[in-house]
Amino acid sequence: MRIGTIVVTIAALLVSLPASASSCAGPSSWSYCDVGTDGSQVDVGAGTTTPGSSGSSNSQGGAGGGKGGGGSGTTPPAPEEECESELCRPLYTVATLPDVTAEDLRSFVPAVPAVTGEPLGLGVVGMPTNLVAAASVQLKSGPLLGYDVTVRFTPTSYRFDHGDGTSRTTTTGGASWNRLGLPDYTATPTSHVYAAAGSYRAGVRVVYTAAVNFGTGTWRPVTGTVTSAAAFYDVRVVEVRTGLVQRTCAENPPGPGC
Amino acid sequence: MGVQRPARILVVAVFAALLAGCAADPVPEQTPTPTFSTEAEAFAAAEATYRAYVDALNQVDLADPETFESVYAWTTGEFNASERESLSRMHADGWKVDGLSIIKSVEERGVAGESLLACVDVSGVTLVDAAGASQVSPERPSTYAMSVKFTQASVGTGLLIADVTAVESSSCG
Numbered sequence: 001m002r003i004g005t006i007v008v009t010i011a012a013l014l015v016s017l018p019a020s021a022s023s024c025a026g027p028s029s030w031s032y033c034d035v036g037t038d039g040s041q042v043d044v045g046a047g048t049t050t051p052g053s054s055g056s057s058n059s060q061g062g063a064g065g066g067k068g069g070g071g072s073g074t075t076p077p078a079p080e081e082e083c084e085s086e087l088c089r090p091l092y093t094v095a096t097l098p099d100v101t102a103e104d105l106r107s108f109v110p111a112v113p114a115v116t117g118e119p120l121g122l123g124v125v126g127m128p129t130n131l132v133a134a135a136s137v138q139l140k141s142g143p144l145l146g147y148d149v150t151v152r153f154t155p156t157s158y159r160f161d162h163g164d165g166t167s168r169t170t171t172t173g174g175a176s177w178n179r180l181g182l183p184d185y186t187a188t189p190t191s192h193v194y195a196a197a198g199s200y201r202a203g204v205r206v207v208y209t210a211a212v213n214f215g216t217g218t219w220r221p222v223t224g225t226v227t228s229a230a231a232f233y234d235v236r237v238v239e240v241r242t243g244l245v246q247r248t249c250a251e252n253p254p255g256p257g258c
Numbered sequence: 259m260g261v262q263r264p265a266r267i268l269v270v271a272v273f274a275a276l277l278a279g280c281a282a283d284p285v286p287e288q289t290p291t292p293t294f295s296t297e298a299e300a301f302a303a304a305e306a307t308y309r310a311y312v313d314a315l316n317q318v319d320l321a322d323p324e325t326f327e328s329v330y331a332w333t334t335g336e337f338n339a340s341e342r343e344s345l346s347r348m349h350a351d352g353w354k355v356d357g358l359s360i361i362k363s364v365e366e367r368g369v370a371g372e373s374l375l376a377c378v379d380v381s382g383v384t385l386v387d388a389a390g391a392s393q394v395s396p397e398r399p400s401t402y403a404m405s406v407k408f409t410q411a412s413v414g415t416g417l418l419i420a421d422v423t424a425v426e427s428s429s430c431g
Contacts, residue, residue: 027345
């Protein structure tokens with residue numbers, strides 16, 4: 001038995017197994033893994049990097065600081081500029097901007113969507129009720145991780161909670177039957193069929209992807225998504241025993257059932 | 259009989275001493291018990307483990323978490339936790355990965371069976387988010403030099419990956 005080798009091996013293992021500092025898990029290798037020296041540096045966690053430190057310790061991949069597998073690594077050093085605002089850190093000639101995750105954007109709140117539906121405020125049991133949500137790209141400015149930034153939210157998907165225990169996520173906010181060129185009461189990507197009469201409170205949230213501009217003119221992507229609060233829309237679902245009509249009584253007063 | 263009884267007691271005593279000796283040494287998880295008889299065998303097991311892991315990564319379909327299981331099966335400890343977190347996050351965010359990570363070379367580095375250095379070409383791998391925007395950093399190199407560390411296991415190749423770190427190396431092109 002080579003006891004000497006085993007002892008040395010144990011010692012080496014114990015020495016060389018710190019918390020994985022700049023680990024490169026598979027998904028990180030797909031986006032970016034920072035190249036480090038061999039397993040001996042310490043990461044700064046919490047989704048930020050320390051400006052001015054040597055390039056090798058800014059990794060976001062893997063267990064140490066990894067909040068998301070898709071974080072980008074260090075940016076190329078910003079061109080050296082005359083810096084007169086009090087935000088400058090004159091001790092460092094190279095400013096490395098932090099990688100931002102969705103959790104860092106807690107204080108930036110994107111707008112709720114505008115929600116409407118057809119028939120307006122109403123639904124018919126067993127027939128599709130069309131819900132339509134609208135959201136747009138938003139820019140919000142404010143402080144983030146010690147910098148003054150502008151955050152851009154881009155809607156990427158919509159979550160419709162129908163108020164009856166079901167929900168659906170779509171990439172479109174939907175459109176009216178008229179705009180879609182469909183007859184009323186047909187199914188759309190954002191419609192829902194209520195099975196029972198009653199009053200329901202539907203809620204719609206927007207899932208945004210975000211990007212941050214630190215004033216360099218580049219939009220740096222943010223890891224993770226930000227979901228807005230819900231916009232509520234009340235639907236009263238009724239049973240209809242008579243046939244459907246093309247126009248409401250308001251549009252066509254002498255119509256059937258009016 | 260008179261001669262054998264003391265001999266038997268002696269044998270029992272020796273056994274007891276041996277067993278007591280074994281029980282007295284607590285065996286920490288990292289202590290490698292030598293399961294490979296040669297360095298070549300150890301290195302072969304390490305290489306096979308790493309190749310199986312990269313194969314598993316190449317099979318990952320971010321929309322189907324069942325495909326993540328083989329990646330997890332080759333990893334252990336914090337590194338396993340890190341894989342779980344990254345893959346779950348990408349899955350939840352609706353990302354898509356395509357293309358293969360290709361191992362260009364594997365060489366010994368450090369103690370055989372405990373670590374190795376691999377050159378991995380990832381230039382063919384694309385990664386997009388739910389909106390279709392590429393999530394590949396412009397700084398991603400075409401080839402990573404990966405320092406891979408292993409711990410011993412009782413199944414499979416006898417090794418599991420404990421860590422993978424991208425390092426600077428002139429041996430990768």
